[in-house]
Amino acid sequence: MSFQQALSGLNAASRSLDVIGHNIANAGTTGMKSSRAEFAEIYASSAGAIGGTNVGLGVGVADVSQQFSQGSLSITGNDLDVAINGGGFFQVKAPDGSTAYTRAGNFEQDKQGNIITNSGAQVMGYATDANGVRQSYDAIPLKLPTGAPIPAKQTTKMAAEITLDASAVVASTATPPTPIRTYGTSLTAYDAQGLEVPVGLYFQKAANNSWNVYTSVNGSDPAASTPFQLNFNADGSLNTTTSTVPAITLSSPNDPTRTFTASLDLGNMTQVNARFAVSDLTQDGYTAGQLTGIKIEDTGVITATYSNGQTQAAGQVALVSFRNAQGLAPSGSGYWVETASSGQPVRGAPGEGTFGQLRSGALEESNVDLTAELVNMMSTQRAYQANAQTIKTQDQVMSTLINLR
Template identity: 85%
Template sequence: MSFEQALSGLNAASRSLDVIGNNIANAGTTGMKSSRAEFAEIYASSAGALGGTNLGLGVEVGAVAQQFSQGTLSITGNDLDVAINGKGFFQVKSTDGSTAYTRAGNFKLDKTGAIVTNSGATVMGYPTDANGVRQSFDAQPLKLPTGAPIPAKQTTKMAADITLNAAAPIAATATPPTPIQTYGTSLTAFDAQGLEVPVGMYFTKMANNSWQVHTSVNGSDPSTSTPFTVNFNADGSLNTATSPVPSLTLASPNDPAQTFPITLDLSKMTQVNSAFAVADLSQDGYTSGALTGIKIEDSGILTATYSNGQTQSAGQVALVNFRNAQGLSPTGSGYWVETAASGQPVHGAPGEGTFGQLRSGALEESNVDLTAELVNMMTTQRAYQANAQTIKTQDQVMSTLVNLR
C-alpha cells in the first residue's frame, strides 16, 4: 500500500500555498507581478498499461508561472515616479554590473546625478540632444548635471514680431516732430559670460509703408546709431526684397571692445491700422543656471529645468520587451534577468510600436488580486486537508490488515 500519491499532493499543495503567500505578501510592492503554481500529474509509465489500469503516482508542480498583466496606476505626484502603461520593462544596470529589467518606476536621484532604483541600480536610457531628439538606441546610464551649472550661451540671433500703426503720421511732417522713442521696444541679449546686454529698437515712419529702425546697445542713444529701412507691401506684410535687415553688433558690458554679431529676424513684422504692439520678442542666449527640477515626459524624454529659465533634455528612458516574458527569471528586488527561454531583449522607446507609454508622477501597483488569492488559499487548504485525510485513511486500512487474526 502506497502513501506516495497523498504525499505528493501534500507537497504540491504546500508549494502552492507558498506561491499564494508570496503574492499576498507583495500585494503592496510596486511593479510586482503575481505568480501561480501549475500542477502536472505523475505516471510511472503509460506504455504497456491495459484497459487504463496504469495508476498515477500523484502530482507535482510543473511550473510557477508569472502573470504579466497590467497593474493599476497610482498617482503619486513625484516627478521621478514613472509607470509603464502597456508593454515593456525598464532596463537597469545593477551594482555588480549585470543587466536586469523591472516594472518598478520609483526612481531616485543619487549624489552624482544618476537616476537610480531603490537598490542602487542605474536606470538606462538613450542619448538625446538638448532638444530631445534621440541620437541612438545605444543604452547608457541616465545622468543629470547636478554638480555644476550649465554654461552661459552667447546670443547669436534675435527675432521680433511687431505691429506698426499704418495710420501713424510721417515723423517729419508731424507737429511737433515725432520723437525716435515714440515707437520702440527692448530685449535682453547675453554675451559669452552670460552678462545681460540690453538691446533697444525704435521705429520712425519716414513715408507711407516705409519705416526707419534705430537701435541702441547697453543704453546708448538710438539717434547716434546707423539706421536701416524696412518697407511694407500693400497688404501690410514686410517687403523682404527691399528690406534687408543687417546684423547687429553687440558689446559686452564688461569690456565694450569685446563685440559679437547677431542676426535680426523681422520677417513677422506687419503694418496695419492698429496701435503699435509687440506680439513676441525672442533670442537664443542665456546666462548660466543651476538645476532646479526634472520631469519625465510620457515619451520617456527626461527634461531638466534650470534657474535661468532654460529646459534641456538629458536623455530618454529606455524600454525593452521579450518575445516570451514568461521565460524571464525573477531575482528579487523587483528585477528579472534574461534567460534562454525569454529570448534576447528587443529595444524600443515609450509609445513607439508595441511599447507602452510612460505616466510621470505615477507608479504601477502590484497586479495581485487579494480576493482571488484568499479564495485560492482556502481552496488549496482544503486540498491539503484532503490529501492528509487520504494518508489517514491509508493508515487505517493498513492498521486493519495488520490486526487481522
C-alpha cells in the same frame, strides 16, 4: 497503496500555498507581478500499462508561472517615480555589473547624480542631444546634470513680431516732429559670459508704407545709430524684397571693445490700422543657470530645468521587451534576469511600437488580486485537508488488513 498519491497532493498543495503566501506578502510591492502554481498529473512509465488500467502516481508542480498583466497606477507626485503604462521593462545595471530588468520605477538619485533603484542598481537609458533627439540605442547609465551650471550662450539670433500703426503721421510732417522713441521696444541679449545686453528697436514713419528703424545697444542714443528701412505691401505685410534688415552689432557691458553680431528677423512685422503693439520678442542667448528641476516625459526623455529659464534633455529612459516574458527568472528585489527561455532583450523607447508610455510622478502597483488570492488559499487549504484525509483513510484500510484474524 495511495500513500504516494496523497503525499504528492500534500506537497503540491503546500507549494501552492507558498506561492499564494508570496503573492499576498507582496501585494504592496511596487511593480510586483503575481505568480501561479500550475500542476500536472504523474503516471508511471510502464510498458505493460494498458489504457485505463494505469493508475496515476499523484500530482506534481509543473511550473510556477508569472502573470505580467498591468498593475494599477498610483500617483505619487515624485519627479523620479516612473510607471510603465503598457509593455516593457526598465533595464538596470546591478552593483555587481550584471544586467537585470524591472517594472518598479521608484527611482532616486545618488550623490554623483546617477539615477538608481532602491537597491543601488543604475537605471539605463540612451544618450540624447539638448533637444531630446536620441543619438543611438546603446544603453548607458542615466546621470542627472547636478554638477556645474550650464554655461552661458551668446546671442546669435533675434526676432520681433510687431504691428505698426498705418494711420500714424509721417514723422517729418508732424508739428513738432514725432520723436524717435515714440514707437519702440527692447529685448535683452547676452554676451559670451552671460551678461545682459539691452537692445532697443525704435520705429519712425518715413513715408506711407515705409518706416525707419533705429537701434540702441547698452542704453545708447538711438538717434546716433544708422537707421535701416522697412517697406510694406498694400496688404500690410512686410516687403522682403525692398526691406533690408542688417545684423545688429552688440558689445559686452564689461568691455565695449568686445563686439559681436546677431541677426535680426522682422519678417512677421505688419502695418495695419491699429495701435502699435508688440506681439513677440525672442533671442537665442542665455546666462549661466543652475539645475532647478527634473521631469521625465511620456517618451522617457529626461528634461532638466535651469534657473535661467532654459530646459535641456539629459537622456532618455530605455525600455526592453522579450519574446517570452514568462521565461524571465526572478532574482529578488523586483528584478528579472534573462534566460535561454526568455530570449534576448529587444531594446526600444517608450511609446514606440509595442512599448508602453511612461507616467512620471506615478508608480505601478502590484497586480496581485487579494480577493482572488484569499479564495485560492481557501481552495488550496481544502485540497490539503482532502489529501490528508486520503492518508488517514488508507491508514485505516491497512490497519484493518493487518488486524484480520
